[in-house]
């Protein structure tokens with residue numbers, strides 16, 4: 089097959105992944121609204137025995153709510169889970185399709201497909217999706233599906249439109265083993281940071297709902313009924329950040345080693361380097377904040393989200409508009 | 420000492436509230452500077468302070484762009500310049516932040532190291548009275564007598580734990596010293612990185628030079644186009660190597676037709692001969708982007724390339740007054756290159772050619788002569804000519820442009836400014852017997868950057884140690900397990916266990932239960 093055909097197949101695979109992932113997202117939305125509705129009915133109606141079989145609630149997997157007849161609850165919940173099952177399957181399928189797209193792209197260009205922003209974002213999406221899929225095997229994290237599919241859809245959408253780059257060989261400065269190491273680890277780190285940021289976001293939302301029971305009628309209030317308590321979300325988010333931070337540290341070091349080989353100096357204060365550094369410092373501040381007595385978990389989480397905002401800025405604005413030696417995006 | 424009534428009421432014991440003398444203030448400032456909270460604020464401040472350097476051009480990286488920017492923003496430009504927006508990483512405010520961070524780091528890490536060493540050497544703390552109040556708790560009855568139960572527990576804890584038994588029936592064990600060691604290593608290594616960078620700035624040097632194919636370069640300061648030595652570098656003492664560029668190969672994309680990729684560079688290779696010092700043997704070397712050449716005391720990098728024109732100029736007397744490779748600087752991705760050929764020896768007047776060298780030349784309607792591909796497929800030069808004084812006042816300006824203040828433009832037979840279009844091998848006669856110019860050939864040049872950083876290994880190893888320390892700090896769990904064994908009247912014993920951990924440790928109870936299961940299956 090020619091390079092063009094392979095490139096075309098890679099793109100088709102990515103478009104298919106977007107379609108399938110959209111279905112997955114809809115499934116997760118359905119799951120959320122159904123299970124939220126089931127629980128909301130329970131919260132509104134304190135005497136479940138008096139209710140017809142269609143409404144009810146209680147004894148969920150994640151929150152210990154008192155009372156409730158089990159049979160209608162499980163019927164409602166199983167209706168909700170019915171939506172989550174296909175959503176999970178679609179997520180697996182989308183993961184597979186993104187993986188295929190990456191492999192086809194690599195075959196098309198005869199190199200690791202990590203040479204421009206399009207390829208990078210596709211790879212980072214793959215990391216996020218695969219991470220989430222593996223997680224669903226170990227735990228019930230269906231509630232997280234919407235938090236994963238939405239940002240990944242945005243990422244894939246950008247990768248196929250304004251970040252699209254034709255398949256081609258690399259510029260001489262990008263031909264280095266360090267490129268593969270640096271960018272692979274950056275991809276992993278970005279993927280894990282994305283998951284971590286979604287968890288942090290969920291934490292802040294749920295935490296607000298927990299501290300303000302009056303607001304429990306809104307979407308977030310209902311969400312609260314099916315997701316783990318805020319303190320658990322915070323801890324899981326921290327764990328993910330703890331995983332991503334050393335990866336990012338390694339990205340920084342590998343980038344510096346490569347910069348010395350390619351540009352003669354390990355640190356040039358190039359805009360891309362500046363932002364990588366800023367991101368690193370902000371996440372270091374987050375870890376610090378979390379270990380500092382007197383700094384609330386909420387405040388620390390805001391710092392982590394500021395770090396994620398910088399990651400987004402780094403890949404969008406800095407890549408496209410700031411002049412530097414990383415003319416990497418190839419757009 | 421005067422005190423307000425509130426102060427007296429809130430702090431009833433005036434003895435515990437001495438005034439802060441000068442020493443007290445210093446101590447207070449030091450304690451604040453070395454607190455975690457200050458470190459946190461300084462870190463966030465550092466992130467914010469680094470930001471402007473990515474928005475505005477930086478003089479140390481690209482002086483031309485910086486000057487252009489200031490010229491284009493006549494009101495804001497000078498103000499920003501005063502504030503240091505164009506040299507952010509050398510400004511006092513940026514330095515102040517990282518120096519404070521460095522001091523804070525030292526002030527925090529050194530005492531922590533001392534305390535940590537004491538912990539590592541010392542005994543684990545005594546077993547608390549109420550084990551059930553600890554973060555994890557477990558109580559079991561076992562058949563073994565107390566002494567045997569303690570021995571079983573010791574075995575179950577394994578080699579990861581350091582175990583201390585007091586009075587035969589209480590046991591304290593701790594593990595995970597590597598967490599704190601790693602954390603300290605991380606912070607100390609950060610200091611190592613900062614020191615390494617500083618040494619590199621002070622004792623390192625770098626220079627850039629353009630060497631056309633067929634030409635040589637010997638490593639002395641005057642031969643560089645630009646050189647920036649650190650403040651403690653004696654440029655008379657540079658390592659005495661020299662090199663010759665024999666060949667330069669460049670490959671450009673000509674298969675992919677899209678706008679973004681067509682004409683993109685694919686491979687640059689320079690073939691050099693290097694001599695370590697005068698009289699030493701020559702060594703053939705290959706220099707590529709990403710594959711620098713290590714010399715003794717410096718490293719040679721390939722950073723740029725372009726085209727030079729081999730030209731011969733004869734003057735009105737027919738004498739060869741100029742012969743050699745003239746470097747042109749590329750201005751766009753297709754290597755439309757500009758430069759000047761200065762002929763000070765020409766009679767009756769000095770001559771100055773200026774214009775473009777076009778590797779794949781095309782004359783377009785709206786843009787005039789440009790290059791449409793970066794490779795030398797169809798080279799040509801489009802030149803104009805001035806005569807007069809090349810270096811008025813003896814100042815020799817840029818090699819790539821003419822200073823036409825004391826020169827006049829040379830016209831053609833129609834009275835219009837002379838335009839010379841010349842391809843390799845051609846000779847063009849200059850008007851009114853001024854002589855001729857011959858375009859012998861096009862050669863490529865290699866843009867070399869030669870650098871020396873005496874502390875780069877320190878910096879590299881420090882950063883790798885920082886990473887290792889970070890991993891230990893984040894992944895190792897610091898745990899303490901306590902146990903109290905009491906004999907039971909009916910034989911056997913009761914083993915009460917409690918555990919503590921530093922930071923989050925959702926698996927602590929499970930860990931303790933597993934230990935308990937091992938001694939009481």
Ligand code: HEM
Nearest residue numbers: 372375376379453454455458520523524527602609892893
């Ligand atoms: C140069 C800037 C600094 C960076 C990048 C940095 C980074 C970090 C990181 C990534 C951690 C790991 C956090 C964790 O274990 O969860 C940490 C922990 C820590 N840092 Fe820093 N740090 C810096 C400066 C400082 C300074 C100046 C101090 C002293 C005030 C300090 C004191 C600590 C302490 C005490 C911990 C242990 C926290 C704990 O786990 O309980 N750091 N630091």
